[in-house]
Amino acid sequence: MAVDDADQLVTCSMDDTIRFTSVTKKEYSASDLVKMDVQPKHLSVATGGLTLAVCIGQVVLLKNKKKVFTLDGLDYEPEAGAINPCGGTAAVGGADGKVRLYSVQGNTLKDEGKSVEAKGPVTDMAFSKDGAYLAVADEKKVVTVFTVADNYALKNDFYGHHAKVVTLAWSPDNEHFASGGMDMMVYVWTVNDPDKRLKIPDAHRLHHVSGLAWVDANTLVTTSHDASVKQWTLKY
Template identity: 30%
Template sequence: MRKNNTQIKCFAAVEEELVTSGYDNKIFRIPLSGDQCGDAESVDVGGQANALNLAIQKPEFALVTTDSGIVLLHNSKVISTTKVNYTITCSSVSPDGTEAVVGAQDGKLRIYSISGDTLTEEAVLEKHRGAITSIHYSPDVSMFASADANREAVVWDQATREVKLKNMLFHTARINCLAWSPDSRLVATGSLDTCAIVYEIDKPASSRITIKGAHLGGVHGLTFVDNNTLETAGEDACIRVWKLVQQ
């Protein structure tokens, strides 16, 4: 399957569709049927995407961020473009498509409400001391987690926007990625320091599970297979599966 004519930079997927972005500033929506892919539709978003997010409950809705703007898509149509005066590094959209969190080079998280084609900034959260590298909502949407280049992760309460889990400072280098377990009880982080760390939301951060030396050169991707199984991908071109044993 090849639909992009350039290197793919990021992608998202739902059951019957794959959405990709590349260095040509285009977003491709590719329908899937079994092991076959259909004809792709594309749209130019006016810049290279640094994050591509689908609202899981409404996958026709997508939020794309570039260094200098936020783009809302409905299927393959741009419905709004919002320019910003800060440098965007990553973003995440809530499963129902009503809220987005945008991370920036200045270490701040900006919360936006979404209504139709309108974005409204609701809050600015300041806790991080480095550029934001990853943001993800929990599956139950009660929380979101953020990570930064200064090796810290934070879990936030979605409703109050207060810190829910703090002192997540056990990596020794930049955090590249994070992921939630399906039951929203665990959050995992992967770092340039070669380690993955798993935190339980209802316990102090110090009770973490650390997977040392998960990948030579650093961990660049994480996902939970189920509530007790974590998959990691790294600089060493390997994918590893870990069974988590609670302490």
């Protein structure tokens, strides 16, 4: 799920659709959907009505609720994607542990042969709100952060999870991000100091953490397959 700059909740599902729901109206619209060729599994939004959808064997760029470009026939399996909120770049993480960087040019994605390496198969990824950093989570229990302005040079690696990292989310302050894993733990990391972290052990005791979202710089929300939503107040 993601909320775009038009206050629409953008969701993708196993019913092979991307749906757009007004957050302000809080009303479900049966017509605001885009049917995909194959099942979508991850999405990301940016300004200008852009949505990047990562599907099984495909990457699709949507603009204003319409498909405008499709990458298929890929030589890797895409697992997660992130489009820079400032525009210009779409990053797609693969099961091969590689993150490919595509240039967003108008309504197309151009492969310029640039990529960076995660530590293992990519599970989730996100740009910081200001577009300065790209964080990539992987199956090898690591989160890797790259600096965008420095040609995606490695900023830091973040170790701590005891099992696969499945989800991450950036704080509005762009200095912290949270990660959740199969180990039922949530960590809140400081970008400039990998050793400075807040640990929430057993965030959800019955099941792994499935989703993270920030309300503000000191309030984090976590979800899990244990059928609960929890809100945490953070003190750094």
